Amino acid sequence: MIEAKLLARVLGATFIGVGLLGFVPNPLVSPDGLFAVNTMHNLVHIVTGAGFLIGASMGKPRHTVIGIGVAYVAVALLGFVTTGNMLLGIIHINEADRWLHAGLAVAILGSGFISKQRALA
Numbered sequence: 001m002i003e004a005k006l007l008a009r010v011l012g013a014t015f016i017g018v019g020l021l022g023f024v025p026n027p028l029v030s031p032d033g034l035f036a037v038n039t040m041h042n043l044v045h046i047v048t049g050a051g052f053l054i055g056a057s058m059g060k061p062r063h064t065v066i067g068i069g070v071a072y073v074a075v076a077l078l079g080f081v082t083t084g085n086m087l088l089g090i091i092h093i094n095e096a097d098r099w100l101h102a103g104l105a106v107a108i109l110g111s112g113f114i115s116k117q118r119a120l121a
Contacts, residue, residue, distance in 0.1 A: 004115040008056035008065050011108065015049030031092060035100060036085060038092035062117045069109030076102040 022029045022042035029035045029042075037045075048068060055064020079087055079098040087093045 001114060001116045002111065004062035004065060004112070004117050005056050007111055007115050008052045008061035011065065011068075012049045012052030012056065015045050015052060017049075019043065019045030019049060035096050036092045036094040037097075041091045041093070044091060062112060062115055065108060065112035065115060069105060069112050072101060072105035072108055076105045 018029060019042045022037040022045065023039075027033050029037050031038060051068060052064060055061050055067075058064075075087075076098070079093055079101050082088075082093070085092060085094055
């Protein structure tokens with residue numbers, strides 16, 4: 001079983017990395033990439049990553065991972081009911097993003113529930 005603090009740190013670093021990658025032209029995450037992003041979408045990834053890291057450092061990593069997992073369930077559902085390519089009118093998404101967010105929701109929420117909070121010594 002993975003420790004919640006490590007999980008939150010890895011997820012935080014990953015989300016920040018993906019958010020920063022979106023500002024560099026590439027075929028994976030860009031306005032015309034496999035996963036469509038714009039500046040606001042990149043900033044959401046960076047803020048999400050910061051949220052994971054803050055939760056890890058504040059002693060509530062498991063709660064943070066589960067909370068962000070719940071938020072991603074909402075994002076995924078909202079993405080599937082959104083027509084067009086603008087989530088809330090400001091975040092660029094495409095079909096690949098919709099499915100990625102659904103997969104992330106399941107993975108983040110599931111890993112949060114099976115993670116363990118390390119006991120204080």
